[in-house]
Amino acid sequence: MGVNGIGNGCLAAGYEARRTERNVAGKSYAKQAAEAAHTATLHGAEEGTGDIMVSTWADVVSGSSMSVYKPQDFDAANPVYKVRTWDRSGNVTEQMVDVSKVDPKNCDTAEMYAYTAHLKESGKGSFEDTVLKAAVAKAVKNAEQKSAGTWSFSEKTDWVKIVRDIMQSEYRYGDLKGYAEWGKFLGFLER
Secondary structure (H helix, E strand, C coil): CCHHHHHHHHHHHHHHHCCCCCEECCEEHHHHHHHHHHHCCCCCCCCCCCCEEEEEEEECCCCEEEEEEECCCCCCCCCEEEEEEECCCCCEEEEEEEHHHCCCCCECHHHHHHHHHHHHHCCCCCCCCCHHHHHHHHHHHHHHCCCCCCCCCCCCECHHHHHHHHHHHHHHCCCHHHHHHHHHHHHHHCC
């Protein structure tokens, strides 16, 4: 398991933990994250499958995790990734994601994570410019929801809108470097 995957899973928790004013079922997000941390499992490579793990995340609040793999028969000319999602109870779902068909204006979390992992794997962007930005965008979306931790991995989301909202905040607060960095990610999504 790569350090990138670990850092990515922890980033979402770190971002949200600062939002202690958020109150969910009588608990702050930080308290919820601390209580849930012991139940989050970061899944990784699976021996004997021939699949190569390229990225992995853990969401400490929901207790879920997601991993993106290049399947054994991966073809760079027709990139299709395997995405496995585990819920808090360890139940796993699997989907194949053809990144050439991903629409960042209307895709679920598994599709977005496969898409950004592909950007990184194909050398189009660094980990920070792609995979990490997707994790932060998800954390921002989580923070906007009334009940933190209710993120649905299968919910279709307009990731372009989320990124534009983040950029607007960066600009409003005078963080022009952050604004430009998010602009680079937006360029990947608006291809």
